[in-house]
Amino acid sequence: xxxxxxxxxxxxxxxxxxxxxxxxxxxxxxxxxxxxxxxxxxxxxxxxxxxxxxxxxxxxxxxxxxxxxxxxxxxxxxxxxxxxxxxxxxxxxxxxxxxxxxxxxxxxxxxxxxxxxxxxxxxxxxxxxxxxxxxxxxxxxxxxxxxxxxxxxxxxxxxxxxxxxxxxxxxxxxxxxxxxxxxxxxxxxxxxxxxxxxxxxxxxxxxxxxxxxxxxxxxxxxxxxxxxxxxxxxxxxxxxxxx
Numbered sequence: 001x002x003x004x005x006x007x008x009x010x011x012x013x014x015x016x017x018x019x020x021x022x023x024x025x026x027x028x029x030x031x032x033x034x035x036x037x038x039x040x041x042x043x044x045x046x047x048x049x050x051x052x053x054x055x056x057x058x059x060x061x062x063x064x065x066x067x068x069x070x071x072x073x074x075x076x077x078x079x080x081x082x083x084x085x086x087x088x089x090x091x092x093x094x095x096x097x098x099x100x101x102x103x104x105x106x107x108x109x110x111x112x113x114x115x116x117x118x119x120x121x122x123x124x125x126x127x128x129x130x131x132x133x134x135x136x137x138x139x140x141x142x143x144x145x146x147x148x149x150x151x152x153x154x155x156x157x158x159x160x161x162x163x164x165x166x167x168x169x170x171x172x173x174x175x176x177x178x179x180x181x182x183x184x185x186x187x188x189x190x191x192x193x194x195x196x197x198x199x200x201x202x203x204x205x206x207x208x209x210x211x212x213x214x215x216x217x218x219x220x221x222x223x224x225x226x227x228x229x230x231x232x233x234x235x236x237x238x239x240x241x242x243x
Contacts, residue, residue, distance in 0.1 A: 012173060012193050015207040016046065016144055019172035019192070020053045027170065027190045033058045037165070038138045041065050041131070043155045045211040046144035052219045054142065054170065063132045064220075065141075066121055067154050068113040070106055072099055082154040083110040085118050085131060088161055090153040134162040141167065144208070145201030146174035149181065156186055173204045 013019040032038060040062035042051040051062045070081035072095070080101060081091045089110050096106065122128060139159045146152050152169065159167045168188040175198035183189055193204065202208050 010203065011206040012204045013206070015205065016049050017053075019144060019205070020050050022192045023050065023170060023172050023190065024054070024057060026192055027054075029057050032138075032140075035138060037136070038140060039063065039132065039134065040140050040142055041134075041155065041159070043067065043141055043143050043151050045213075045216050046208070047142050048216050048219055049211060050144055050170075050172075051142045054140075060140070061132070064216075065131055065155050065158060066118045067151050068117050069150070070109045070113065072101065073105060079148065079150060081106050081110065082150040083114055083118070084154045084158045085114070085122060086158050086161060087111075087114055088154055088157040090150055090157060092148070092150060131158075131162075134159055134164045136163065136165045138166045139164040139168070140170055142170045144172060145204065146171055146178055147198075147200055149175070149178035152178070152182065153185075156182070173201060174198075 013022065038058055038060040040051040040055050040060050042048040042062065042064050048062075048064060054060075055062045066085040067082050069079045070083060070089075070091075072078040072080050078095065078099075079092065080095045080099075081089060083089050087110070089107070091106060095101075096103075122130065141152065141155045141159065143152065152171075152174075156167055156169070166187040168190065169182060169186055170190040172192045174182075174191055174194050176194045176196045179189060179191060179194040
């Protein structure tokens with residue numbers, strides 16, 4: 001389901017709360033709530049804010065997925081892949097081919113990032129526990145916006161590998177081409193705006209302040225994680241950057 005908003009102004013959303021409210025308008029909340037067995041999975045710290053609001057509307061638990069980017073050998077600003085906490089890897093095939101980057105390098109970097117960074121955060125914030133069980137769950141991945149789609153695709157791959165019953169994606173704004181690719185591999189997309197000439201996520205928000213670690217930890221501390229009280233924080237500094 002998608003609602004295409006025509007706007008001549010720079011921003012579509014005032015802030016994350018406005019984006020959440022507009023997202024709720026395009027989602028069949030009653031249908032989702034009645035089917036039950038739902039779990040929301042935020043894929044960025046900004047996504048946690050939206051997940052918290054949506055979870056209350058559909059009586060669902062929520063969790064957070066750790067990911068790390070894989071960058072080109074000689075350019076740390078060039079993202080060529082993404083690895084998730086379950087070691088699922090997605091690759092930007094066009095860039096990899098263009099720069100003639102070997103798969104051995106990508107898999108080696110993925111292993112290094114997983115061991116040196118992702119596991120560090122898993123032990124720090126979850127005491128070594130991996131993401132909540134997604135087996136036979138109706139998984140709704142959520143973010144405040146999508147740029148390249150690599151994080152999103154890594155999250156989709158992770159949910160599928162963890163035997164989710166259904167996988168949907170809820171996001172206020174994403175590029176049209178990413179939406180088209182995503183539509184081929186998941187059950188449902190809930191998106192407010194997907195422009196063809198996409199700029200970047202922040203372009204479509206009037207206000208998009210940084211989400212601090214303490215903010216995310218406060219949300220989880222007061223929330224519910226897969227039926228358990230969340231006294232453990234689960235956030236990741238790198239995941240405040242959308243990919």
